Amino acid sequence: MQKFDVVVIGAGQAGIPLAKKFAKAGKKVAVIEKRVIGGTCINDGCSPTKTMIASARVAYLTKNGAKWGALSDNFRIDYETVLKRKNDIIESFRNGAIKGLEKEKNITIFMGLGYFETANHVKVELENETVDIYGETIFINTGCSPRIPNIKGLDKTQYLTSTSLMELTEIPEHLIILGGGYIALEFGQMMGRFGAKVTILEKSDTLLPHEDNDVCVAITDIFKSENIEIHTSTEILAVSGDHRKTVSTKIKGKEQTFTGSHILVATGREPQTKNLKLSFAGVKTDDNGFIEVNDKLETSAKNIYALGDVKGGPAFTQIAYNDHLVIVDNLLKGKNHSIKDRIVPYCMFTDPQLGRVGITEDEAKEKKLNYKVAKLEMKYVARALETGETKGYMKAIVDAKTKQILGASIIGEQGGEIMSVLQMAMMGGITYEQIRNNIFAHPLFSESLNNLFMSLDE
Known part of the structure; x- marks a missing residue:
């Protein structure tokens, strides 16, 4: 049995930096990865999707260039170039991650499926053999994979996931998307801009059911303006078909059938814990298979x-990375950090973006807080008018007494960047009055945070 101080199962956005920092600290580290180094983010998540979304945005601007006085004739999509650009970036990022691990002399990489025999004993099924590894400390960073719902006929029908959609060599003629969350919307708008007809079927009453209603309405209106078909309150009854796919539904009590060339299943993600044999190690999971942890990430x-994602909670790369910082501070630096009450920012990379941080207005109501809402439509933002990017709005929730910022929803060009300004204010305890009176460079999008908070004085 090979013995290590640290065993990292899963080389994702927490596992890689964690392994490197423990190795630099003089620990003997084993990294186990069953698929590819880099995890979902690099290989089939953040990096490739945002790369393709960028291509789709350029296509959209080119096609609609007359609005800015830039006319384009014979517009077409070179999808082969789109895919090559995406694949080149994946390869670059992945190779960088691999080299970063390989250059650390204290790290040994095992490419294979790892699972527990006991709390300290992990077996790894390599290509030609099975090895036994002993670890004093073990970190699980196996992430999530697309969740496939139990829908009649789905197991007999070829469908796409967020991973396989990016492997298509052609643009779908008509893409039917099951789900109306972040993944569904990013892919839906992207493929629509590449030329596909897109139909989104969401079971909840609105798209993005965890956001405030005005966010859902704004995003829905933006999508409909791009001729994306949206149906909410939709129950999927069955799917079928070979070359042409059929989706049978019931929408608000009325049966309706949709036919398209491709089906994308975007109904959420599930933890990759089934093959870990966690019970052999005494690691508990919840009813959905997510690993239960305390505020210090201990199982x-x-x-x-x-x-990361395998423990449940917000499923974002930035959370996984912050998880590793908490571990490093506590185990290598002797600190006592916790994941409790940390600020969670995120961005949906539709166009315009949705940048979100802190609490929503609905949450403020539920908690019966003494709050005020500042709101400014992008059509009143100077920079938005100048760039022709007037869709969306800025919205912030503030404490009426302390004047601290409690949360923000920014729908607009550079929405994530504007949100990050407010996140920094939240971290530093900066009041909305200070932002209202601050001098920003003119004319930035962030400059209109002045006007956003002036609305509270009316």
């Missing part, structure tokens, strides 16, 4: 930790 088993 129910001593010296076993879980980081």
Whole structure:
């Protein structure tokens, strides 16, 4: 049995930096990865999707260039170039991650499926052999994969996931998307801009059911303006078909059938814990298979930790990365950090973006807080008018007494960047009055945070 101080199962956005920092600290580290180094983010998540979304935005601007006085004739999509650009970036990022691990002399990489025999004993099924590894401390960073719902006929029908959609070599003629969350919307708008007809079927009453209603309405209106067909309150009854796919539904009590060339299943993600044999290590999971952890990311088993999506909670790369910082500070630097009450920012990379941080207005109501809402439509933002990017709005929730910012929803060009300004204010305890009176460079999008908070004086 090979012995290590640290075993990292899953080389994702928490596992890689974690392994490197423990190795630099003089620990003997094993990294186990069953698929490819880099995890979902680099290989089939953030990097490739945002690369393709960027191509789709350029296509949209080119096609609609007359609005800015830039006319384009014979517009077409060179999808082969789109895919090559995406694949080149994946390869670059992945190779960088691999080299970063390989250059650390204290790291050994095992490419294979790892699972527990006991709390300290992990077996790894390599291509030609099975090896046994002993680890004093074990970190689980295996992430999530697309969740496939139990829909009649789905197991007999060829469908796409967020991973396989990016492997298509042609643009779908008509893409039917099951789901109306972040993944569904990013892919839906992207493929619509590449030329596909897109139909979105969402079971909830609105798109993005966890956001405030005005966010849902604004995003829905933006999508409809791009001729994307949206149906909410939709129950999927069955799917079928070979070359042509059929989706049978019931929408608000009325049966309706949709036919398209491709089906994308975007109904959420599930933890990759089924093959880990966690019970052998005494690691507890919830009813959905997510690993249960405390505020310091400790599992129910001593010296076993879980980081990133596999532990549940907000499923964002930035959370996984912050998880590794908490572990490093606590185990290598002797600190006592916690994941409790940390600020969680995120951005949906539709166009315009949705940047979100802190609480929503609905949450403020539920908690019966003494709050005020500042709101400014982008059509009143100077920079938005000048760039022709007037869709969306800025919205912030503030404490009426302390004047601290509690949360923000920014729908607009550079929405994530504007949100980040407010996140920094939240971290630093800067009041909305200070932002209202601050001098920003003119004419930036962030400059209109002055006007956003002036609305509270009316």
